[in-house]
Amino acid sequence: MTLGTSTGSHAYGEPSYWDHRYLQDPGPFDWYQKYKNLAPLFDLYINRSHRVLLVGSGNSTLGEGMVSDGYQDVVNIDISSVVVEAMQKKYHDKPELKYIKMDVRYMNAFESRSFDAVIDKGTLDSLMCGQNAQQNAKMMLEEVGRILKDNGVYILITYGDPSYRLNLLKDIRLWTITMHVIDRMEKNPEQKSWELTKPVPLSDDGNSVSQALGSTPEVHYIYVCMKVSSSNAEINK
Numbered sequence: 001m002t003l004g005t006s007t008g009s010h011a012y013g014e015p016s017y018w019d020h021r022y023l024q025d026p027g028p029f030d031w032y033q034k035y036k037n038l039a040p041l042f043d044l045y046i047n048r049s050h051r052v053l054l055v056g057s058g059n060s061t062l063g064e065g066m067v068s069d070g071y072q073d074v075v076n077i078d079i080s081s082v083v084v085e086a087m088q089k090k091y092h093d094k095p096e097l098k099y100i101k102m103d104v105r106y107m108n109a110f111e112s113r114s115f116d117a118v119i120d121k122g123t124l125d126s127l128m129c130g131q132n133a134q135q136n137a138k139m140m141l142e143e144v145g146r147i148l149k150d151n152g153v154y155i156l157i158t159y160g161d162p163s164y165r166l167n168l169l170k171d172i173r174l175w176t177i178t179m180h181v182i183d184r185m186e187k188n189p190e191q192k193s194w195e196l197t198k199p200v201p202l203s204d205d206g207n208s209v210s211q212a213l214g215s216t217p218e219v220h221y222i223y224v225c226m227k228v229s230s231s232n233a234e235i236n237k
């Protein structure tokens with residue numbers, strides 16, 4: 001399923017849509033990719049002892065997969081109280097996995113520089129489908145930048161190619177960006193076209209990506225944004 005292709009793509013930006021959806025369909029459901037496909041990439045950038053935040057976690061099995069694979073501190077937030085309550089109940093016996101109802105644009109409850117990694121699978125995409133998309137996306141990214149430690153990573157898994165996502169990410173001016181891609185799950189797993197752990201060259205305007213992959217590759221894009229330490233922040237401006 002791809003965000004933005006249904007008849008009511010605006011709805012993906014509305015909390016009421018998600019509450020309704022989670023009441024109708026308690027899941028579990030993973031957008032885009034499952035943990036086992038992404039694990040080799042996480043291994044490159046995240047340690048098992050790192051404090052990790054999954055934003056807009058929904059009823060995905062990503063957090064469960066990470067904890068089963070040894071990650072020790074995985075915090076999940078979502079704007080839908082329906083899904084957060086269901087997930088708190090489901091995982092009440094897993095102290096490594098926490099669920100909190102929170103809007104990713106207002107993460108005031110988290111201190112600045114308190115997470116080593118933030119993972120976003122489909123959440124920026126859903127904000128980009130709603131009203132005031134640019135403003136909401138900017139608020140979200142600024143909050144993500146605030147709560148990341150120096151050298152922490154924001155890993156964005158999205159259907160958005162660089163022409164839709166790169167400027168938005170670069171405008172935050174807090175991080176360096178590395179691009180990876182992963183074959184879409186719908187593709188035959190035997191026919192892997194792209195190597196997940198090998199970065200794709202990313203030019204300033206992003207055009208290098210379509211030059212490397214062709215104009216309509218069947219991939220999800222993964223932007224790994226590494227926060228530069230405050231003492232080096234000027235270099236990135």
Ligand SMILES: C[S@@+](CC[C@H](N)C(=O)[O-])C[C@H]1O[C@@H](n2cnc3c(N)ncnc32)[C@H](O)[C@@H]1O
Pocket residue numbers: 003012013015018029030031032055056057058059060077078079080083102103104105120121122123126127
């Ligand atoms: C496309 S789903 C992705 C769910 C999950 N990350 C996955 O990969 O399966 C988007 C999720 O973002 C949540 N969401 C939408 N707007 C949000 C906001 N402002 N703050 C926090 N979560 C939000 C929705 O409730 C929904 O669970």
